[in-house]
Amino acid sequence: MAVGGGYEVSYSQLKAFHNVALYGGFSRASEQVFLTQPALSEHVRRLEQDHDVLLFRREKKRVYLTESGTQLFHLTRRMFEVEQEINDFLIEKRSAIEGELRIIVDSACHISKILGAFQTEYPNVFVSLRTSNTEDMLGQLRAYNTELAIGGSIETSADLKQIDLGTTPIVVVAAKGYLPAKTKKLKFAQLAELPVVLREKGSKTRELLEQEAKKRKVKLKPIMEVEGREAMREIVGSGAGIGFVSEAELGNDVRLQRYDIIDAQLQMQESLFYLAQRSDLRIIRTFVEFVNAELAEASI
Numbered sequence: 001m002a003v004g005g006g007y008e009v010s011y012s013q014l015k016a017f018h019n020v021a022l023y024g025g026f027s028r029a030s031e032q033v034f035l036t037q038p039a040l041s042e043h044v045r046r047l048e049q050d051h052d053v054l055l056f057r058r059e060k061k062r063v064y065l066t067e068s069g070t071q072l073f074h075l076t077r078r079m080f081e082v083e084q085e086i087n088d089f090l091i092e093k094r095s096a097i098e099g100e101l102r103i104i105v106d107s108a109c110h111i112s113k114i115l116g117a118f119q120t121e122y123p124n125v126f127v128s129l130r131t132s133n134t135e136d137m138l139g140q141l142r143a144y145n146t147e148l149a150i151g152g153s154i155e156t157s158a159d160l161k162q163i164d165l166g167t168t169p170i171v172v173v174a175a176k177g178y179l180p181a182k183t184k185k186l187k188f189a190q191l192a193e194l195p196v197v198l199r200e201k202g203s204k205t206r207e208l209l210e211q212e213a214k215k216r217k218v219k220l221k222p223i224m225e226v227e228g229r230e231a232m233r234e235i236v237g238s239g240a241g242i243g244f245v246s247e248a249e250l251g252n253d254v255r256l257q258r259y260d261i262i263d264a265q266l267q268m269q270e271s272l273f274y275l276a277q278r279s280d281l282r283i284i285r286t287f288v289e290f291v292n293a294e295l296a297e298a299s300i
Contacts, residue, residue, distance in 0.1 A: 009051075016043030017055060017069075018076040025063055077144050081281060088282040098124035099283050104137040105129065106151040106204070107229065107249040110165055110270045114294050118287065125283065131228070135202030141275055147284050149273040152204025161279055163272040163291060168248040170205060170266035172259040175239040179259070188216060188264045195223040195241035197232055205244050208266055216264075246270075 019029040020040060030037040048055055055069035065073060105111055108129060115127060132140070137149035142159070150165070172186055191213075199206045213220050223241050226232050229249065236243040237255040246268035250258060272291060274284055 010043070010047065013043045013047035013050075014076055014079070016040045017047055017072065018080060020044060020056070020063065021065055021069065021073040021076070025061075027061075074144070078277070081144075081278065085280055085282065096124050097122045097283065097286050100126045100128060101148070101283050101287060102128045102146040103130075103148045103150065104132050104140055104146045105149070106131065106134060106137070106270075107246075109249055109251075111150050111272075114291055117294060118290050121290065122286070133200060133202040133228075134204040138273065141273060144278075147274065147278070147281070148287065150270060151273070152208075152268055152270065159276055160273050161276050162274075163288065163295070165270040165272060165295070166248070167267050167269045168246045169260070170208060170244055170246050170268055171250065172242050172261060173233075173236055173245055173250070173256045174242045174259065175237055175255055176257045178239050178242075179257070183259065185260045185262045188212065188261055189218055191220060191242070191261075192218050194221065196220050197235045197241045197243045198222045198225045199229070199232055199244075200225060200227045205246065205268065208268065209244055212264055212266055 016029075016035070016039075019033050020026055023029040023032050026037050026040050026044075029035075029040055033040075044055065047053075053068050053072075054066050055072060056063040057066055103111070108131065111129075115129070119125070119127065134151035137146070137151050138160075140146045141149050156162075172191070209220075212218075224235060226235055229245065232243045232245070233251075233253055233256065235241070237253060247258075248268075248270070250256075272288070274288065278284055279288070
C-alpha cells in the first residue's frame with residue numbers, strides 16, 4: 001500500500017498499532033498477541049516515524065490515543081474486521097459459529113426470548129448485553145463498540161439497517177394510591193396537573209412525550225430527571241410523581257399502577273439496528289437471519 005513520500009504502509013506496523021490501541025497498552029497487547037513488547041514498540045515507532053504522525057501520548061507506563069491515533073484506530077478496526085470476514089468466509093462451511101456478540105438494548109424484555117433460543121442454537125457464541133438509551137446506543141454502534149442495538153425506532157439513516165420488532169403504547173405509571181382510586185385512565189391534558197419524573201435526554205420515551213406535549217401546547221411539570229428506566233421506577237414507586245414507560249417494558253412491579261392515555265397515540269416501535277457496512281460480518285449476519293426466522297415463525 002504505497003503512500004506519499006515513497007513509504008509503504010506496513011501490515012505488521014498497522015497490526016501492532018491496532019493491538020496496542022485495542023488492548024490499551026504495549027504490555028497487555030504483548031500478552032494477547034504473543035509478540036514481545038520491544039517488537040510492538042518498534043513497529044509503532046517506525047509507523048509514527050515513517051509517516052510523521054503521533055499516534056500515542058505516552059505518560060509514565062500508560063499510553064493514550066491522540067486524535068490522529070483515534071482516527072487511525074477507527075480505520076484499522078474496519079480493516080481487520082474485513083480480514084476477519086474473509087477468514088470467516090473461507091472456513092464458514094466447516095466450522096461452528098463462535099465469538100462474542102455485543103448487544104445494547106433499551107430493555108432486555110424485547111430480546112430475551114430470542115436470545116434464549118439463539119443461545120440454544122449457537123452455544124459457542126458469548127453474548128454481552130447491556131442497557132442504555134436510544135441516542136447512546138446508536139453512538140456506540142457507529143463507534144464499533146457494539147454489533148447490535150435494540151431500541152426505539154429513529155429516522156431512517158443510510159448507514160443503518162433495521163428490523164422492526166413490534167409496537168406498543170406508552171402508558172403512565174404511578175405509585176398505587178398516588179392518584180384517586182376512581183382514576184382509571186388519563187387524558188393528555190391532565191398530565192399538566194401532575195409532577196413528572198422524566199427519563200434522561202436521549203430516551204425515546206421522553207422524546208415522544210415531549211413532542212406530543214409541544215404539539216398539544218401542554219406544559220408538563222417535570223420535578224426530576226433520572227438516568228435509566230429502573231431509576232424512574234424507584235422514584236415513581238416512592239410516590240414522588242408520575243412516569244412513562246412502554247407497555248412492553250412495564251414489568252410486574254407491585255408498587256406501580258398503570259394508566260392508559262385515552263386521547264393520544266403515543267406508540268413505541270422497537271427495532272433491531274446494525275451498521276450497513278458491517279452487515280456481512282458473520283456473527284451479525286447469523287443473528288439477523290435468526291431474528292428474521294423467529295419473527296416469521298411468530299407471525300404464522
